[in-house]
Amino acid sequence: MKNLYYFSKNKLKFIEIRGFYKKFLFLIFFTSFILSFLFFGTYYVLNEFVNPSKDIQYLKNQNKRLAQKIEIYSTKYSKINRTIDSMMIANNDLRISANLPSLSKSDLNFGVGGSLFDLDFMSSKDISNSLNSMDKFIDKINSKIEVEKINFMNVKSGLKNNELLFESIPAIKPASGFLADDFGMRFHPILHIRRMHMGIDIITDKGTPIYSPGGGVVEFAGIKGGYGNTIVINHGFGYKTLYGHLSDISVSTGQKLSRGTFIGKTGNSGILTTGPHLHYEVHHNGVPLNPRNFIFDDVNIFEKKSLAITN
Known part of the structure; x- marks a missing residue:
């Protein structure tokens, strides 16, 4: 292998370059490393800030799963709502049997009807509106439960009074004849x-x-x-x-x-x-x-x- 020399102006003579090939290979490796770092770094920055499609798709998938869960819960709450409606109708009949006034039309309209949960929002990606609708729906169910608690206590009290009434009201001929x-x-x-x-x-x-x-x-x-x-x-x-x-x-x-x-x-x-x-x-x-x-x-x-x- 031939030796390589360079001319030194200070010494005014040719000086042999020792380990030239090792230094040359190191220079190539170091340059390649710097260029690779700049290339992949630039790609990462562009991918994260210029084209964040990966995160968007992840969020879309998360929203889709959340919407599915909301729809499942809304179906369950709708079933509970229908059950409470049926209970309100049955309890109204119990009120009559307990000599209590029947529920007003406004009370019955409050209790009877389809689902209070508008399931159309499931086609929308607005999860915030969906959760707000669910909160209102749950509040409505809680209100109906409170009404039923009061109605139940009234029926219970009415039936108790009926027992006393039936025991007290004159019901037999007091003497034979x-x-x-x-x-x-x-x-x-x-x-x-x-x-x-x-x-x-x-x-x-x-x-x-x-x-x-x-x-x-x-x-x-x-x-x-x-x-x-x-x-x-x-x-x-x-x-x-x-x-x-x-x-x-x-x-x-x-x-x-x-x-x-x-x-x-x-x-x-x-x-x-x-x-x-x-x-x-x-x-x-x-x-x-x-x-x-x-x-x-x-x-x-x-x-x-x-x-x-x-x-």
């Missing part, structure tokens, strides 16, 4: 004038047991004018019953009673009576009602009492 002298205007057999008969008369022997037709509290027990020995029971809910012409009173004022409690015996006390019988009245909020409407044939307290005594 023949029903005579109907409720309404009649010719009074003693006063010989037309006069309102505010109850009915049960014709029976003196000493026939009398039973409370419903739960309540004894409001009066004593002598009451032409009625003679009289009992008045306050059943609550505006209902009161009166029993006149008794021969014996077996309860006292303030005593609590349940349906079927023995309260006294029929008789002929008082001046406005022509013979042994029970005068029976039913009042609601001070208005006299026909007691026949409060005597149910399927409830026979006397048969139950007879069976209890026999057993």
